Amino acid sequence: MGSVIIGKHTLESLTSGMYSDPYVVFREYIQNSADAIDGAVSGGILPAGGGLIHITLAPGEGRLSFSDNGTGIPADQAERTLISIGNSKKSARTDRGFRGIGRLAALSCCSTLIFETSYPGEPVRTRLAISGAELAAQLSSGTAEDAAAADVLQNIYTVDTLPERAEAHYFRVELEGVDQAAGLFRLEDVLNYIAQTAPVPYDPAFTWGREIESRLQKAGCPVRHFEVRLTFGPKTYSIYKPYRDEFPMDKGNTLTDRISDIELITLTGGDGSPSAVGWVARTGYLGRIPDKSIRGLRLRKGNILIGDGQTLNAVFKDPRFNGWSMGEFFVVDPLLIPNARRDNFERNQAFLLLLEQLRGVAAGITKQLRGASLKRNAQLSAALDQTGQVAKAAAAALESGLTPGQKGPLARQLTDARQLVCQAPIHSGADASSQEIAFEELDLLLGTLRGATSYKSINALNHLSHTEKRILERVFNAIFSTGSESANSMVDAILAAFAP
Template sequence: MSAVFTQVDVRALAPRPRPIEESVTVGKDILELLTGSMYVDPLVIYREYIQNAADSIDEAREAGLMFNEEAGVVISFNHAERTIILRDNGASISAADFVHRLVNIGASQKRGKKLRGFRGVGRLSGLGHCQELIFRGRVEGEAKVSEVRWDGRALKEKMRDPNYSGDLATLVKDIVTQTRVPGDGYPERFFEVEMRKIIRSRNDILLNEEAVRNYISQVAPVPFSKEFSFAKAIEARLTNHGVRPPINITLNDGRGPIYHRVQDRIPFSDTVTDTIRGVDFIELRDSDDEICAVGWIADHSYSGSIPKRLGVGGVRLRVGDIQVGDEAILAPLFAEPRFAGWAVGDIHVLSSKILPNGRRDDFDATAAYIHLQGELSFHTKAITHRIRERSGQRNQLRSVQQHFGAVDVWLNAVAARSMPKIVLKVIQELSRSRLECVTKEAAKFAPGSEELLATNARVAQVAKMIEGLPAHGKGKGSNVLLNTDLEHPISMVLKTILSSTKTPDAGIELSLQVLKALETH
């Protein structure tokens, strides 16, 4: 008799899950994470506040509000007071909403509105770097200015106090105050962030105008310099794809507006400069064949890794024309990661499915982002191929220059001293041999390239100089020395000397010594 087994679904016997009944407490430590630990680089606070200002300016543009001056941000430094103020002329916040919007944490109203900031935490990024963080603003028609103050010193005291048991909401109420101040001296419509008593960081970088200017030129939605030859073409292409207009950002250092990091010239050093000769526009599509990103990559000589101090290198990723990550964000997509620093360009991500992570140092790891990386890898391969191709061209050019250099030294030596006929003949033949080497190397240059045209012109010039050598030397030499037979043993010795010594000039000098020794015998 066979056994009968009954299968029981244990899951059906388990109790059904139900919502928790306990109250949830968000502790005070979360505020420390948001203000001190979330962002590693202190300069990130400029990106966060400029990002919010750019969104406010876009809101003003869409609402048809007028700008008394260029739409943008003014950043003022007061070194004596260790204070920084960032003021924009965007839509601002009305008095009715001011406190509510500036004390809520992680409750942004921007999500889903195609604005740059949408998590509602970036505005607190400055609190960990100053003793007092102040927000001020008003909209047109309001007589007074609304003000909210976050006390950074009180925050640190309560964070260190083991007896303080308040949760996040209680902590915010304990360290934040509000007021309305007279509007005299303030613009009719504005919003500003003031950071008082900036805490010293490495190299006091937050109050370093040069460092701030360089950083903003990389990460912020600033315009290209009018002196950048490809500015109009890039701006037109981005506008066609819906990338919003840039904003004007100035510092109170008297140096005028900040422009995009890229210029025509890339100064590697005081003696080496590369030039951007063109830009390649690209469009990237998602798995539904919709455009998910657009951008441009500069064409230049790829002379080497661009010095990081310039803040120019790398193909950068941007969302809302705000940079995400840094110059090395695409390095993992290169066969040799070092090549990421050789290229220059921007890729603007347009897809709403590809979102920056909370720190904006990369993107959320979604299927859409992984697909974008796959599309970008085709372009990183093309960049790698171009780098190696340009390196080969530089090697060819160096070879050509070396051959020309040898010929120049020989011909200058002929002009500077009296030569026996056989030495002149040997120099003539060696010069022709060098020109043959030049011609072989030049054949590898691209047809019509500047290198090829310059080389051909130089070959013609040198060939004419070689043919113009005197028919015989002015030295008194013997019959042996006047022998013009290049297969003569003495000629062969001289050719060997000339082609084997470290420099052509040394070879000529040694040849003359050999000839002089032969004369005395």
């Protein structure tokens, strides 16, 4: 029987082919660092909570680096471990990264990929450099099409053993010659991706975060999180999950919703033990949450995001309602295994059972948001009534001329009325039409109010700007303050001059 050859183009499939989104390099290296820190804690090398994952973006140098203070790799195992493909000693049941292919994810977007590691008690560090540029050349070459992947790798890396402090323990990844087109230096996007994907803690300002952690602890499913920092130029950022107590529901931040409670939900596996424990936020369900970083129920394994905020759309009878929802489910069943791309789980019996229970969760959310909408339908009617009263009062004040101190309170009443209409639900074309008419009326009145004066005659000069009207108001005030018998005739003459 002939020997089996794994062709060189397998390397292309394992880099640019498998990971179409270049941002996955952040997930892959962060999850490897998290596993290394867990190993250091369990081995007594680090105290609990003593781990640190540090990322550096240096766009001017075309360099991106990751480092952790985990166990590192022993010198006699480093080369074999780092250059092997799909030959990881990690367990799918306990580790976040276990297939042994993610470490090569960055080869498609940099010219050189460097690994440096040191193991406690060894006075050396291992440095292994892989040429991404040479790999690309080998893959694009028309020669040696039958070359084995192992032979290609053997020719594109170097390894060195260098002195190091015996007490040092770490693992570093450096990407040199990073392709600027990959977008890996876009600070805001990188921070947002890591905040959603990585096993980072909740923001201290998110008061429900402490409650979630407390309830998960009481449920016997504490969730591990890690300190992740990112340095960009002179500034270093601590990264947290993006959830917050209150969140905007429109681009202008005029309408907000907030979390009123957290429901803890335990899902069970075939043997009755927990398969996942999660939290679902109870909100006002005012509509689809605009912020993609917090929108949708999410699945996490080892506190690493699996998929994204749309992955669980399928468990809702109306998929759009996942966009009205917010929450996380932390998978604890070892039979639930993320697939190679980490965009979902392997489709086994444990996963099908999880989906079935998540459909029940989705049905409960749908029932709650429909109930909230029905309740708000009555609010729409009440809001429109209040809008009519406020609009009538404002129109009357504008008709007669504003008295001193009247403009501010009227503007606040009109703004509050608009907020009430905005918060009310829309379930039909009639509702939408009524809301649109109310918005237009309130916006027109607010605009008129901004330029309104205490003189009805000036307010009627619609062709003048707000500033011009206020200047005329000051002129009229000055004329009437003189007490002259000709004040009225002077004002009439000015109005005639400004008439359209």
